[in-house]
Amino acid sequence: MPHRSSASTASATSTPAPSPDPVMRQMSFLDRWLPAWIVAAMLLGLGLGRVVPGLDETLEAVTIGDVSLPIAIGLLVMMYPVLAKVRYDETRRITADRRLMATSIVLNWLIGPALMFILAWAFLPDLPEYRTGLIIVGLARCIAMVLVWNDLACGDREAAAVLVAVNSVFQVLAFGVLGWFYLQVLPGWLGLPTTDASFSFWAIVGSVLVFLGIPLLAGFLTRVLGERAKGRTWYEETFLPKLGPWALYGLLFTIVLLFALQGEAITTNPLDVARIAVPLLAYFVLMFFGSLLASRAAGMGYAQATTVAFTAAGNNFELAIAVAIGTYGVQSGQALAGVVGPLIEVPVLVALVYASLALRRRLFPAETTENTPSAA
Template sequence: MTTAAATSDSVVGKLSFIDRLLPVWIFAAMALGIGLGRAFPDLGARLDTVKLDTVSLPIALGLLWMMYPVLAKVRYGELGRLRSRGRLFGVSLLLNWVVGPLLMFALAWMLLPDLPHYRTGLILIGLARCIAMVLVWNMLACGSNELAAVLVALNSVFQILFYSVLGWFFITVVPGWLGAEGTAFDVSMWSIAKSVLIFLGVPLVAGALTRIGLTRLKGEAWYETKFLPRLAPTALLGLLYTIVLMFAMQGEKITRLPLDVVRISLPLLLYFILMFASAFFLSRKLGFSYEETASLSFTAAGNNFELAIAVAVGVFGMASGEALAGVVGPLIEVPALIALVYLSLWLRRRLFPEAESTLLPRRFSDSKQAPTQERA
């Protein structure tokens, strides 16, 4: 077997059956939702009968559940290790909270100048930093699992603190500076903050309490090897459930405007490629090891689509273009990030020859660990 073939088998083999076919499940959920919408045209009105804030209760339950397993996975105790890795911490902050949002903002405005709803949806995605699925991509690319865990915990905290501020800034303030008041949305910071507090804050508290309580009761090993493997797949069920209901309301728009889905996909694909490349080569230039470079790059390239969908639904409504942009995101992210795993391993052989000697033992060790199945 050639080296390239062995690498391909290694990457695909480490993905769970569910993760390997994630785009298929999402497409199936979309098709089911469109079918339900055609069969029951009044389904949207029924869903809006009972609401949590501005979101129908059935949708809100799905949004909350798909976030809870993701946040129960985060190792919040790892935040205490940041002081010993201040330089890495600073680079991660720059990439995740300055470069990433600015890049998505620029791509959305350049490629969707005539579609403000989708553009805003993409901006919300750019602000939602990856906090879960990045652990899978990092593991497949043989990055530093410890550093990835720390950065995931850090992003979780920063999203609570800054997501609403940055959302208000990029959606309402910056367009005004560009002289585009006519296409800017009148969205208050409180509107976004309220959605973040509900759909990120509530599952964040629940996830943290679950980890603290069960690790004290049963131990860290039991929590990681017994509890999480059972809880993790339910995050995907929550996502698919939410997609079914959202597409039941958006199905007519999607079948009528398939080109819009293609146009949403293009800036997303460019974002993943450009964000990964800039993070990888910046980290390389700063002299970081391959393991550190891979962790920083995948953390910077990934996004928390669950949060972006939740905020879009909470602020703009389930049938909005902003929500549709969030739903399209995972369809592009999964195949794009898998391709970037292959690219990262190829770059390791070319740019980090000192690390290549440890590649096979590291893969063998990692292959014995079941990959996390939740997303973001």
Template sequence: MSAAPEQAVAGRLSFLDRYLAVWILAAMALGLGLGRVVPGLGDALAEVTVTGVSLPIALGLLVMMYPVLAKVRYDRLDTVTRDRRLLLPSLLLNWIVGPALMFALAWLFLPDLPEYRTGLIIVGLARCIAMVIIWNDLACGDREAAAVLVALNSVFQVVAFSALGWFYLSVLPGWLGLEQSGEMGSHLLEQSRELGGVSVWEIARSVLIFLGIPLTAGYLTRRIGEKAKGRAWYESELIPRIGPFALYGLLFTIVILFALQGDAITSQPLDVARIALPLLVYFALMWAGSMALGRSVGLNYSRATTLAFTAAGNNFELAIAVAIATFGATSGQALAGVVGPLIEVPVLIGLVYVALYARRYFTTPAPLTEEDPAHA
């Protein structure tokens, strides 16, 4: 695609859209600063929960995901479910390659830090069902494909998360001769086995809240809106009005998330750096490998992009909740879970721009339209 159309669309961007990366970094800095300088803010926010789920984060994610899921053309989902070139690689990347890669990187980079290593492995097991929706949308990914892949991840997450946690934390290290010795090793092994007992309902609740509610709301909005006033009105009038709330919800979520853990992150910078390195390698390898795989099997740009973002993203809310419930709020495992979004958010927003640049290497790149100004 030539530069001229991109520049033309860029000229129509709103102030918020044009400097999205700046606002995300500012939201991260604001959250970290608030969590550091306001005494007791993190504890106060952490206490605002409903059945164990952080209410501020839940509200932010719901506001963020609803407009994107309201844009999905649900009558096109059958074209996605028939595409084995997309579905099979997605399942392979998310449930075999992703967890195995994070396990390998955790042991490679953190052989002497078992708590952080365990936390990273938990992050690798929690496949993304929330924020990936907006990264995919910003990168001109296929919305319908994203909805299907996220739904598949949700089902597999409920069924497989506990079993995979037990396998990667208790079984596989023993097979490979990687078990820790001494009192710390015995303690971690005992807690790792507890992860296998994580309630299926706890995982299903996360899925129902962070995916089920906005997915249902988005579907009903489109169904009722099109029935009442037609598709043309829905696409040209309603979607542009609710669309910006996705970015508002994203920025709000980032501020709250980092405010919750600002003190823990800023008080242990060296530990954060050591946890960050394998995460950086993980996101880069998963995204680039998935993008290349999508292109090699003949996917067009939009579906290859969806494959890449759904494979690279992780469900940080679930990872943090499981780490805290199993190992404690002040544990190294919980800190590793918190560092996950600290690294994931700026890396994946950067990969949005990489994806938009890479579309020129596909024979069927996604078009730029006025309907989605943030896509530029």
């Protein structure tokens, strides 16, 4: 699971690890132990939320788009290095790939919400608040952490940036309509209890503009100005290796704060958390492997198939939490379901990064190590 712009990589003279993929032997110390760092960050956050009085009030004293300012800073730090790596002059190639675009749109906006609706009703028929929270999570397509997971799995960075942008546009246009459909219309057609579906259009727009727009603009300007000043070779071989690790620092910082905010709710309701976790786990696994196989069947190579799979499996839990809190309140079951989302998503998608790399040779045998994306 290489972070291709990490400050250091494994020495070429070191003893190779017992891995079928030589790329995995080039991981930095930070990348190699990433799952351990994430678990430690989650535990630290939960502990802080339980033992530090008034921490949640302090963190939420200032917000950006209904998200705590410190968490917002962590998200921006997390996304900026990944977006600074994108070769924006290649995005036209991605948008012209109708197969890639159509597959991603269908998986994200038809299959994903429908699958979460089915799983939520199948596993939580007697818990309407948690069920509604899960459906909201399913509607919030990923526009943030997917860039980190995709980069670690050697996916197509340019494709990821374009698909994230497409998800953002659809998020603004379709979130409210899909929420109304899945929480009111479809349950009514099926004879199931309906749920209020009042969402703030401007809250969604603000979330997309802040958490994607700012780092996207910063990443684009950094590459353009950096290459113009010193050339692509310097930018990709000297500058990016120094900038790259900050994506993971931002990720770990965000996880600590996020779990600190909801530490009490999570630790005092373990059985509820477990019930919410089961359909989430099923969702992430089914969406990832289903999308990976669907992309392979559509004729995509490893890099693009992996990108489609991660963008389809991940969810924008920042937006889901903001919508749940804004609509139902910070202490609501809907908000708790949103918070449990990253509790399950983060370690599962980290595991799927390893799974993706391990399956590369089996699912894409025609591709060699030289076919993987550039280490830039």
